[in-house]
Amino acid sequence: MNNVKNLRTFPGNRIIWHAVIVGIVWLLLLVLNNNIDPLYSSYLALVAMYATAMFGMTILVGLSGQVSLGNGALMAVGGYVFALTSMNWQTVPIIGWQWNAVWSMAFAGLGGILIGGIIGGLAARLRGPYLAGLTLGLAVGVPAITNRFPELLGGENGLMLSVPYPAGGYAALDSALGSSSDSSSDGTVDPNSAVEEDQYAELDLSEFEQGADLDADLAPEDLLTDDDLLTEEDFGVGDQLTDDDLLTEEDFGVGDQLTDGDLLTDEDFGTGTDLGIDGGDLGTDLEADLDVGVGTDLGTDPAVDLTGITDAFDSGFIIERWQASMAIAVACLVAFAALNLVRGRQGRVWKAVRDDPVAAAVVGISPSGSKISAFIVSSLFAALAGAVLAQILTLVAPGAFGLGLSLSLLVGIVLGGRSSLLGAILGALLLVWLPELVDGLSGDRGWPEQITNNAPNLLYGLLVVAVVLAAPGGLTGTVRAWIDKGRGKTRSPLS
Amino acid sequence: MTNFIDYLLGGFSNGAVIALMALALVLVWRSTRMVNFAQVGQAMFTTYVALTIQQSTGNWVLALLVAIGAGAILGVIVFFLVIRPVKNSDSTGAIIATFGVLIALQAGAGMIWGGDPRGFIPPVDNAGLEFAGRIWPISPYDILVLSATAALVIGLTLLFTKTSLGLSMRASAFNPEVARLSGVRVNRMLISGWAIAGATGAIGGVLIAPASTISPNSFDILLVFAFTAAVIGGLDSLIGAVTFGIGTGLVISLVSGYSDSGNAPIVALVLLALNLLLKPDGVFGHHGARSV
Amino acid sequence: MKFKFATGTVALGTAAALALATAVPAQAAEPGVTSNKIVIGTTTALTGPAAPGYKDVPAAAQAYFDYVNANGGINGRKIDLRVFDDQYNPALAKKGTTQLILRDKIFAMFGALGTPTHSAVVQDLNRRGIPDLFVNTGGASFDNPKRYPMTFPAIPSYVVESKVMGYYMAKDKALKGKKKCLFYQDGEFGENAKVGFKAAGTKFVTTTSYFSGQQVAPFSAQVSKLKSAGCELVVVFGVTSATAQLLGTSAKLGFAPTWMITSVGSDPSVLKGSLGAATGPLLKGAYVPSFLVPAQNSKNAYVSQMKVIAKRAGLEWNFYTYFGINTAYVLSQALKAAGKNLTRKGLVKALETNARDFRSAAVVPMVINSKSHQGLTGYYMGQYNANSDVERLTKYVMLATSSKSGKAKQATFRPAAPTKKLLP
Structure with a gap:
């Protein structure tokens, strides 16, 4: 001291x-x-x-x-x-x-x-x-x-x-993701470039444009009329749906009454068969279309390979x-x-x-x-x-x-x-x-x-x-x- | 040209709102030589009280009176519980304490009335007046607000210059020791100052609400503009607060009309800086004002 | 002289206190998942200027999770939602997210609110490989699977919305020839909207803006400007409190154009709180894009059931509770689809492969794949009636992406029916 x-x-x-x-x-x-x-x-x-x-x-x-x-x-x-x-x-x-x-x-x-x-x-x-x-x-x-x-x-x-x-500088994040396009020569990444450049390739949405009259509707001179507008009923449940299938207040606290699993089918739902493609078909058809459209197998696309992230994170x-x-x-x-x-x-x-x-x-x-x-x-x-x-x-x-x-x-x-x-x-x-x-x-x-x-x-x-x-x-x-x-x-x- | 007149008229009614809050800040300054950042919080809280009264009774005058009473009481409560114990030993601490009160009031209002914005029905028509074949951006309600602002500033000026209460209040604020020796009950004067400031803020809140909505944070930006106006005006000056409160409203309106609204806070900052550069004590300020 | 020592002592004391507080819990195989629980976290504005409306979203999600948990949970696991109030401040969002990751050991983020707030954490979440589901913002930057493979936006972007508005204005007979003007919030919101309108080729006679917080006073200058420019159709891109102030000020000045209001700035229940009885007449005829079945359509199986959940939790039925329950419903399906052996990668893969099969009250397709995490891809256009309910909906939806040049396209899509009892 x-x-x-x-x-x-x-x-x-x-x-x-x-x-x-x-x-x-x-x-x-x-x-x-x-x-x-x-x-x-x-x-x-x-x-x-x-x-x-x-x-x-x-x-x-x-x-x-x-x-x-x-x-x-x-x-x-x-x-x-x-x-x-x-x-x-x-x-x-x-x-x-x-x-x-x-x-x-x-x-x-x-x-x-x-x-x-x-x-x-x-x-x-x-x-x-x-x-x-x-x-x-x-x-x-x-x-x-x-x-x-x-x-x-x-x-x-x-x-x-x-x-x-x-270690590895600023580029480590991106190399882990299997991408190098955003890295500049000195190994730095500008995350804002994502906003600057037009990264949003147009989605292939053609599958949703099925339906007989849509081409006509898309013509520039063709204007909307009241007939093109939905009414509330188009979103309605319709008669076919039974009350048992819906969640009501009685369902709370009595979970044991619920039977498992079976979903409503699309046939049970809605009145609008005139509304173009059927919802149920939509799911499966689109999947096929999408695979064709994107041209890659969803399961093995390298961009979804997430191993890199966790490896980078686990590196201590x-x-x-x-x-x-x-x-x-x-x-x-x-x-x-x-x-x-x-x-x-x-x-x-x-x-x-x-x-x-x-x-x-x-x-x-x-x-x-x-x-x-x-x-x-x-x-x-x-x-x-x-x-x-x-x-x-x-x-x-x-x-x-x-x-x-x-x-x-x-x-x-x-x-x-x-x-x-x-x-x-x-x-x-x-x-x-x-x-x-x-x-x-x-x-x-x-x-x-x-x-x-x-x-x-x-x-x-x-x-x-x-x-x-x-x-x-x-x-x-x-x-x-x-x-x-x-x-x-x-x-x-x-x- | 009609655009210019529209922007001016719109700016006047918006400025009255800023002026009322600036008045309340000046009143507290006159009373205790400090800036009360809880002022907008107190006004927000009493406006909610008024809203509750109006919704249950439908009586706007009653709602206003209750708000005035609640504002005065809230002002006195804040003074007694927070300001008086701290003020003499630590004036910066007192400012921070008013921030604490502001945060607590906003949270309290959120607890009682919820966070969603609520509307307030005006007592008189709020539709713009029709004149010379077009509708102008000034309504009977705006005229009520402007008249109330004018009446308040005249009344308060008279109070401070002509009545013994007002003179004693000023004396107590400027120099409590001397005032006490001259037989002024300093404590009572400080309480009166906070009560009058609280009531003025409450009137401001109730008058603003129908032109806007009320939510716990809805007056936050007002604090900034009202404080700016009060500072440019000279903090000690009622007429300065009103003049520059309305001036701030005009600037915001003109900037929003002729350029981007986002420029308004920056223009306000530049004007504030220029003003303080030329007039460090505000336009209507006296050099004798003491520091915080 | 004394305090030089004191500096060191206090730092030491703090060090000891912090060290004592340290505890390293046993790590599960996948963080946040046990045999009977899944921990998820959210950051949002529960208080402060951004809270109105949005504060209801986590409460509504909680109401849905309570319902699912009471019915056996998901694959036998109950959902445990942790909420952090970030007051829309990026620094607080960062602090809250760090707490959720390191203290609460969340499995995934869910429904974080806001672009600036989430920008502070999105890199970190992705770096750690934490699924970042249904970020609640229309800012388009988070739809970027290459950079943010774990991140999925919850709503169509503002660019998509403005493209759809632009497309509709060009198509509708009643709107095509009108003099169009834009009223927007200064900052991100308005800038995004301008990108979409530019892509859609919409020409505005004049534009005017407000700054956040300015709605405390009437928009006299802005309305005067719109009025003198002779605007017949005014597109509104602002928050709901600004829409309320704009409608109120316009009524005051006798300005009654056709309105077209962004979906995030037009919640009728919030507008009614501000404008009172005047809401109905002021809002009548206003166009509003939407991506969900109209909230007042009680005959719809989604709406009726979600209303029950909100009611049982004591929540007011509005756009935000509706949205919160719907998003929680989609998350539950994703968790279920990820399977009994729940992993973070599995959840992302489930979204990228199964999203189209997920049921929800959305009336637009949910497009999620390895190339795009956009999710909901468009809007239908509706109009308010005198009761401030959305009616007169377009029979088709309009789909778009966030690109700078692509236009909106017309398409048909009809939502599939909900799962039984709205359970995943």
Whole structure:
């Protein structure tokens, strides 16, 4: 312990100290990730992703005192830059190196810095609710932009990324399916190409066009008349069907009365012998027609051979673990940067401006510069988190980066405690854990549908209120207030 | 040209709806210097109450009165249970708490009334008026909504400028310590502020509903536009909220008419950003407003 | 100074908590299948803006499975449906699907809702070889057996629907010469519709749109635009709440064209909830494509029996409960056809070879083979009467694919009778 204390007294060694701390945590998380059920790895990935974004919230909301309702939109910027660069660029511009996901992450971060600078410049002039208003506008307006550029940004459905494999690259999925036509030369697959190209070969529907008068009906000048319209009776059951063959209310709870098996025949059903081909014949005839039409034996078509999928899946690659380790890596790197910023000079600058901008200006700190830098850092972190989320979802779509995400980040940071990075981690855990908790509490108890459906949301809303009430300043703030109280100090939970 | 007039008239009646919700946000701001994100949730909930009354009695005026009462009570409940315990120690926490209330209210409404959209029969004819040989997109009901909005903003302005209650409320919000020393019962003033805001939101909800449908989430988008309007207007300004509420309605209407409706949120964002760039405290705002 | 340590401690504590929570249950030969149970999962919007209507679908499917389970299940196995509320958010859909796969160990996905939501999980489901049956969306991208061999859409695509609308507008004497206009939802929905209309060669005098959420206020600008353009036939591609607002605003402005409304935006029971008594007159004469026997046709053996199931479960009879029961009925037949020795591959093969023999209330053929998972291939055109019931149906159906250029074709098809007591 003494050595540790000595280490910490040297400010020059602070960075090394932080590196050691983060390194140990990183290692522990990786060990954890490799030893838990993949389900918990998937939660771990989400926690790490949220934590990455919320380290930025700690700096922006906690240290710099700027309330943002729009960091989800900044995540969207990172996610879309990640998706667009990894889908469209095979080599690094200018340098010409082989492209990979790390480059996309770097560009996502760059996008975050740029947009953070622009928004931060605007935001630095604003106070409190006006900033909230601007960022709320961002949270709604930025996802709406994707619909303006459907060709580039995929519109409402977004852009799909292929599932990455550690070995064999992005092509593994398709080769497992026995298809190579979608693979580009570098082994990447653009899943969106499926939507771009006209993959829908016209089906051979000729079998349905049997019937004497249909050719006439299809002639362009021939128009529909009332005679061509069915009436309700054409769908009716008809007299031939006996009541015993129909399900009635009496059938419930008396399953033993049912005799097995025998189906109604088509002769028993309907009145419309004039309606063209008979339903019963249809089934068998069509099967024959189809075989001729498609020209392959359905049973042995290589495209239906599903062995490849399961083989690929069984090869030991667990995607949840991969996603979690990727998310943890980003979170740890961001945590390292955040620790150094928060514990260093810049952290004191942000706090000074938050607490007293006038005094800060007197000692030579630019209040707006400080606010802009906080926005840039938080935007960078948000963009990196967005790139991580894009990889977890293998998708970027406006619905995933909506107002709900922005508000979640603020809820998380307020509940966890906004003045320390630990609060961000706690908040990230809460964001993932609380929905599980309320689902567990409000599981199906045989209540009516509309109660059961809404119970988790009701509990979630009440829990958010309860945590704010019980722990003003968030969990970390409250715990620290208790500790200080125990030591006889008094300070606001927010300081 | 008739198109342009149509878009303007349509925008006016839509804007009145945004203006009413923006008014409620401004009232809470005036009372407690915070933004109440549960406002649309409270309005939604009381509108359901009004719908229930109207469907059982067929009396629209009674339904409106009950909604106003329920809105005031709900506002006071939210203030007492959530805002007052948190507000002084943690204003950002108070905002988050209002989100919690919003989620809970939406879920509660879903539990009680189900999630499917429900209609609300207007008390007066909602058919567009016929004039100069054509039907214009403004109905007697729209005129009722616009008049109610105008009456509310005038009434509230008078309340805040001419009555001792209103002046005390403003004093309590601006500087509770000084107000208390001057003999104002600050707590009572805060409660009044939340009650009046809740009632205003309730009136807004009941007036919106016949022109729309009501469902637990149906007012969500209103929150965004109303907040935008209130912020551009200056948050402290009743007239600003109404002016820019109607202005937002006009922008949406014109953008939807002349280009794609999907451009409307983006145009609103750009206008908001430009506005805040030029007027960081809103158009009608005072520089003295304190931060959250 | 303290919290640097605390960071590590809490992470460790979390690690321990998560590790303790870990449990690896014994793997069955095929996940989700035991001698007496089949576990299936669905993700859908039970709450939030997208929930109206769709929240009824899983409840209706559950009602049908309850009925089947009470009657011995399928090949002796009872169906256990797990539902996750994704609120139409892709991130939640991903989380829910991961839970269903890894925690609930589902055998197959069933009836997942929405294109953006399902886009986040479709690759993963296929990679794992999990059957992904009857995805509830008209977005065409999931009909791609080469890329998604396990995935099967539940409804004809929006492109198919707009092609059918375009074909019918060109054929019907009463509609052929009318000035046609398009009103659509900004985004995927409307874009898909435009692809189909382009293929069908439909020319619109003007088009206008709304953005999702805008229906909270009247569509005055949009209706004014349609009205001043002199539209006589307006095609509506929007959700039901938008249809309600459009009809209401049009009535207000004295605009009464002939309407043609997409099947997913025209549920009369939801419209009645919004428009009240005005629904009948406003909806009368509106054209609506449909792929199921009309829901109010109680004389039909499918409708009458499915209504009984809905009623016994205490569900309101509307398009969504009808659709939910019908889809569950088809799934049950597929599970039965896959045989006693139920495997995931077996289920897919059963669909690809036997789908045409499956009974359902659909009045269009179900085309599923190794080349196409399109499923239901078209629509008939109906019209609403004054009671908001669909009548005056076309005697033939119109079939189409999701291709960019192919047109709709006329065909005859009549559904086979349901199985006895509607059991698989």
